[in-house]
Amino acid sequence: MIGLERRDVKYLTGVGPARAALLESELHIRSLEDLLWYFPYKYIDRSHLFRIREIDGEMPYIQLQGHIISFEEVGTGARRRLIARFTDGTGVVDLVWFKGIKFILGRYRPNVEYVAFGKPTVFGGRVNIAHPDLDPLEKLDIQSMGMQPYYNTTDKMKRAGLNSRAVEKIMQNLFGLLTEQVEETLPDWLVRQERLMALDNALRSVHFPGSADEMRRAQYRLKFEELFYVQLNILRYTYDRQKRYRGFVFNRVGECFNIFYREHLPFCLTEAQKRVIREIRDDVCSGHQMNRLLQGDVGSGKTMVALMGMLLALDNGYQACMMAPTEILSEQHFANVLNYLDGMNIRVELLTGSIKGKKRESIMEGLASGEVKILISTHAVLEENVRFCRLGFVVIDEQHRFGVAQRARLWSKNSNPPHILVMTATPIPRTLAMTLYGDLDVSVIDELPPGRKPVKTLHYYDTRHSDLYAFVENQLQSGRQAYFVYPLIDESAKVDLKNLEEGFGIISERFSQYGVGKVHGRMKQGDKDTAMMSFKKGDSRIMVATTVIEVGVDVPNASVMVIENAERFGLSQLHQLRGRVGRGADQSFCILVTGFKLSEDTRRRIDIMVKTCDGFEIAEADLKLRGPGDLEGTQQSGMAFDLKLANLARDGALIGKVRDIARQIIEKDPLLSADENVMMSRKLAKLKKTPYDWSSIS
Ligand code: ADP
Ligand code: MG
Numbered sequence: 001m002i003g004l005e006r007r008d009v010k011y012l013t014g015v016g017p018a019r020a021a022l023l024e025s026e027l028h029i030r031s032l033e034d035l036l037w038y039f040p041y042k043y044i045d046r047s048h049l050f051r052i053r054e055i056d057g058e059m060p061y062i063q064l065q066g067h068i069i070s071f072e073e074v075g076t077g078a079r080r081r082l083i084a085r086f087t088d089g090t091g092v093v094d095l096v097w098f099k100g101i102k103f104i105l106g107r108y109r110p111n112v113e114y115v116a117f118g119k120p121t122v123f124g125g126r127v128n129i130a131h132p133d134l135d136p137l138e139k140l141d142i143q144s145m146g147m148q149p150y151y152n153t154t155d156k157m158k159r160a161g162l163n164s165r166a167v168e169k170i171m172q173n174l175f176g177l178l179t180e181q182v183e184e185t186l187p188d189w190l191v192r193q194e195r196l197m198a199l200d201n202a203l204r205s206v207h208f209p210g211s212a213d214e215m216r217r218a219q220y221r222l223k224f225e226e227l228f229y230v231q232l233n234i235l236r237y238t239y240d241r242q243k244r245y246r247g248f249v250f251n252r253v254g255e256c257f258n259i260f261y262r263e264h265l266p267f268c269l270t271e272a273q274k275r276v277i278r279e280i281r282d283d284v285c286s287g288h289q290m291n292r293l294l295q296g297d298v299g300s301g302k303t304m305v306a307l308m309g310m311l312l313a314l315d316n317g318y319q320a321c322m323m324a325p326t327e328i329l330s331e332q333h334f335a336n337v338l339n340y341l342d343g344m345n346i347r348v349e350l351l352t353g354s355i356k357g358k359k360r361e362s363i364m365e366g367l368a369s370g371e372v373k374i375l376i377s378t379h380a381v382l383e384e385n386v387r388f389c390r391l392g393f394v395v396i397d398e399q400h401r402f403g404v405a406q407r408a409r410l411w412s413k414n415s416n417p418p419h420i421l422v423m424t425a426t427p428i429p430r431t432l433a434m435t436l437y438g439d440l441d442v443s444v445i446d447e448l449p450p451g452r453k454p455v456k457t458l459h460y461y462d463t464r465h466s467d468l469y470a471f472v473e474n475q476l477q478s479g480r481q482a483y484f485v486y487p488l489i490d491e492s493a494k495v496d497l498k499n500l501e502e503g504f505g506i507i508s509e510r511f512s513q514y515g516v517g518k519v520h521g522r523m524k525q526g527d528k529d530t531a532m533m534s535f536k537k538g539d540s541r542i543m544v545a546t547t548v549i550e551v552g553v554d555v556p557n558a559s560v561m562v563i564e565n566a567e568r569f570g571l572s573q574l575h576q577l578r579g580r581v582g583r584g585a586d587q588s589f590c591i592l593v594t595g596f597k598l599s600e601d602t603r604r605r606i607d608i609m610v611k612t613c614d615g616f617e618i619a620e621a622d623l624k625l626r627g628p629g630d631l632e633g634t635q636q637s638g639m640a641f642d643l644k645l646a647n648l649a650r651d652g653a654l655i656g657k658v659r660d661i662a663r664q665i666i667e668k669d670p671l672l673s674a675d676e677n678v679m680m681s682r683k684l685a686k687l688k689k690t691p692y693d694w695s696s697i698s
Pocket of ligand 1: 425449
């Protein structure tokens with residue numbers, strides 16, 4: 001039998017050229033193999049019969065057994081319909097048809113036992129089932145019907161009669177054709193060790209399970225396989241990359257690091273910071289290129305860790321660079337780093353898009369000659385003409401704003417790729433990190449510097465603005481500062497800007513004696529800076545802003561964060577914003593202001609924010625609420641998200657398990673050339689090529 005992947009679905013009974021074209025254009029199904037791996041998205045247990053008195057309008061598809069009492073045609077024109085009163089002795093439902101009335105009348109008769117199947121709805125106090133499937137009882141064997149598969153189909157397919165039922169028929173034809181077993185894609189020992197269903201079985205069962213239990217076992221096997229190969233792929237490439245590129249070796253801990261540590265460090269490092277610095281040191285000494293993801297909640301002190309890493313590079317004769325996603329942030333990093341390194345005679349420069357002319361030339365020269373030791377930058381550093389003498393260490397702050405392609409460009413800045421430390425304050429749940437950034441090692445700062453009080457989060461409806469203002473005033477009177485943030489998702493949306501301007505008007509009037517500033521993305525850079533500086537210095541005590549201030553801005557005296565229209569922000573954004581306060585020793589507050597009517601999702605988001613300040617807990621919740629595809633950063637991450645069955649939010653334990661197994665295999669046989677492993681190597685080669693080369697991703 002020739003391989004299923006080479007057999008066109010067109011020649012399968014029930015398909016033909018027209019349907020084949022639809023299958024391809026709508027679902028990318030071209031071969032019999034593609035079809036075989038097109039799984040149902042749900043099942044309905046058809047071995048169970050409901051009683052009419054049990055049903056309500058909330059139920060999914062159900063099945064009833066009974067007979068038709070009478071037919072009645074009602075309405076005219078487009079509203080014409082046929083109603084059959086159907087009873088099983090416990091009650092009556094209306095079966096309704098809007099089309100094919102003649103056909104129905106000719107086919108079904110009163111007082112014959114039928115099984116009706118469909119989705120009940122309640123309309124005008126009566127239970128209805130529109131366009132049910134109706135089969136004579138004597139023709140069905142209810143007990144053996146089991147789970148009926150449901151396949152996703154598009155509107156275009158449905159219009160051509162290619163609905164779920166039709167796909168099911170085609171699938172039956174496919175299985176009728178499969179005389180040989182589908183070849184196993186996991187090694188025998190693994191199937192046995194994990195007590196998995198064999199692939200052939202699993203494929204049959206996933207389409208036509210005999211029971212819910214069988215369906216679950218089949219799905220488990222297929223999920224296992226899916227996740228296993230994702231992990232195997234990542235780990236193999238990581239291995240490959242480590243072999244291909246030698247990392248710069250930083251084996252000296254010298255003056256820069258030591259003098260800074262002994263004489264300039266303004267505070268004691270937290271244990272978590274120390275641990276991460278050790279992890280970085282181990283990496284940069286290892287001879288491998290470091291690719292490390294540093295996760296730490298806002299305010300956990302990632303910058304200091306990054307700085308210590310950069311100093312190690314300097315001690316070994318290399319340059320270092322730190323990239324931030326916005327100019328404001330890079331300026332702030334620049335100011336902080338200058339401040340930390342004051343008196344150390346290390347040339348640090350800032351390069352952004354708005355630095356031009358002579359200044360820019362001088363920086364470029366300094367970079368090329370090696371005089372500039374540390375460069376703080378935005379993505380301006382990625383431009384071709386920015387050349388380093390010996391770039392050895394790169395820090396990327398707030399990683400999710402940098403696309404994969406941009407990160408990859410860093411690699412060309414030196415003969416060998418520099419060590420890369422990616423920092424993010426949006427904690428990525430472990431399972432997601434393992435899949436999205438599976439080739440990065442992960443460090444976590446799970447401890448805040450001492451003396452921080454968790455931010456208290458309150459929820460106000462927008463009808464209570466006067467209470468809210470009184471609260472803010474109270475804080476201002478005791479010397480604190482406050483933010484008011486308005487959503488400006490799309491910087492060009494006029495409505496949003498109007499909200500902010502109106503808010504600014506009201507707030508400036510109400511708090512005129514305190515000084516009210518404003519920043520948003522459409523202001524000129526100079527004006528933004530002036531406003532931020534004035535707030536930082538405490539000249540203005542209130543800052544009305546958009547999410548421009550979301551990342552990084554550090555004003556320890558600010559103790560109130562008011563988020564207007566909080567329903568319009570995602571969880572991770574809310575958490576980031578909240579991280580702007582709570583940086584000093586005083587109790588800080590975050591106030592989420594929303595309208596009265598909230599969707600269930602929004603209410604849950606608000607509840608989580610009020611309940612916890614733990615970034616990881618919030619990230620997990622976010623993943624569950626939104627699903628991984630929507631999580632910030634996943635689009636840019638480059639990972640093709642076509643997991644069919646596995647779910648990164650729900651299958652965390654399984655991901656951890658398959659990763660361990662994959663790691664053991666790669667450690668023993670990195671090229672997968674051992675006899676028992678070649679099948680895995682073949683399967684990997686067959687997997688669709690990911691859109692980029694994993695090996696060149698930082
Ligand atoms: P983030 O992780 O959000 O980037 P930062 O590096 O900006 O955090 O640090 C937040 C604040 O905490 C800064 O003002 C920094 O100087 C301070 N900080 C960092 N580490 C410590 C520490 N170990 N002890 C006290 N303060 C610290
Ligand atoms: Mg930071």
